[in-house]
Amino acid sequence: MIAFFLITIPTLIYTQAFRNYSNEFINIGVDARGLGMSKSIVATTNDVNSIYWNPAGLVGIKDYQGSLMHASYFAGIANYNHAAFAMPVDQQSSVGISIIRFGVDDILNTTELIDSQGNIDFNRIQLFSSVDYAFNLAYARNLPFRDLKLGVNAKIVRRIIGDFASSWGFGFDIGLQFERNNWYFGLMARDITTTFNSWSVNDDEFNKIKNAIPGQNQQAPESTEITKPKLQLGVAKNWRIGRFFNLLTELDLNVRFAKTNDILSSNFASIDPAAGFQIDYDNLVYLRSGIGNFQYITEFDNSKSLSLQPNFGVGFKYNGIQIDYALTNIGSVGNALFSNIFSVTIDYSFFRR
Template structure:
């Protein structure tokens, strides 16, 4: 039933609301890399490895050789899986290219729309399907004439598929800047700068069939046992074909401190901005801002301790009182001869009250093996 609920929510997201959406392709907002999760995702200014293809493509300029990265995380108590793989290669001392693939999916969902036909139950008609979101990113980064100023551009192809019920394909662009001066680092990331679109196609019969089944299952709850009440949880409709995602922005600043010969500390602050009114701690009709704070303490560049908070939200309770919620994060990492293993304990669901999730990632820097 948990998987059925999730798939219905996915279908509802695809079929209702305005054509230009404040929240769309939200799986692209989760992030990548356990090291970044451990810092509360406050890495717009400091990201400088293969995972910069997501956080800020301008940071790819810092690579000296080939780098590869893998990540796995579980969502909704293991119902959904989130996986990422990235690869980056310097072209020369001033430019770098990178490619990454992300998948967020719920697998092995039972399709029981054909279970009963002509009043007869036939379990052979039950099949399995997946609801999966894919993204392929290709990035290019280059140093500019201005000293210590780098720019990066990321093109992404988005493929979304909900079994045989609905599928879409889309395209978008991100762009980022990074600037360094002494121990200070500054970053700007603009996401969906061209207003990312998704073109949807639907099997209307299958879609409305599953909506009817869901309404029938919940009829007794919705109507309080009153057969004369014909209200529907989800109405039967003709879905929209085009979905557009509004731009978003992230502004970051970071500072590196040398504590002693063996210990270094990086502190970071990010301002995550959506151009819509939300429950973020700073909210207006034009822009809403959610800050993120993070730190990384390292010992001789080998062992890392990380922490951070993000997703600061104003939550309205059942008694209409408001409270501030936030998402704490914790992480550790180990780096030896070009192999980095990182772990983060973080609530990647981004919702108060949900269980924390374990995120693991692996990064390999080929330069150490040459």
């Protein structure tokens, strides 16, 4: 229990005007298809999951679509879930809504385990959850310029740490897609107005853990945090191989405006490249792979080594139902265990035939 607070509370303590890393659960990604391709789908996404990857892709849907995803995080300690729904408004525009939940449930609260007389009473142990939510509302439209699409995503962020602290946040994303001669280009700007989170701390509950560990006094977090904008740029090409096979390749550049351990980094911005591949048989069976998360790791002798993250996935689509699987490290950190990701997408247009 104490270890949990040592991890959780410092993430709030050092909240300043701008954060290089804030609301990171939103950056995990959704949909096994995208995760299997190392998130390299900003230029080609065209279904209900475009709400997350690039809302401009929503223009590609022709009828009602729904999507569900589940993943376990840290060997089942946390759960990550996503649900989305989208529909066309007319021939030129579409709307969509989605929710992401990332949470650790049934955490033991032992702050009242020992009473004022020094007696241990296990009946005083309570359970609580640390949960993050992101609600997204997206709108996409074809622009007058041929083959150019625009999408906007408004998001509300809700973060809850039991009775100790909670926050509300809001922000906007904007995306563009352009297609010409089987070439695809995409731009996704996240948190373009910065995403603002306002924290509220329960002083009575926080004081119970303030001096939980001698010499490790915990300070109350700042009341606000502002997330810096991020950019994702992608270029893709669709190749026809024979009569039944198609090969989709995409290269993305993920840009943060901060100095990080990414393979290309400066005081102004850092760039993490990623590449994804998908081969399909007659748009029925899919095999995917990707590589990304290139990071410099500092070893014990202060030398640096370059690490990378491979990803794999498969998919199957039949009668309007698509089932996808990905093997990926959704934590995107070091030697964390790889996770099994499953997602289901349903296209109602098939059932209207």
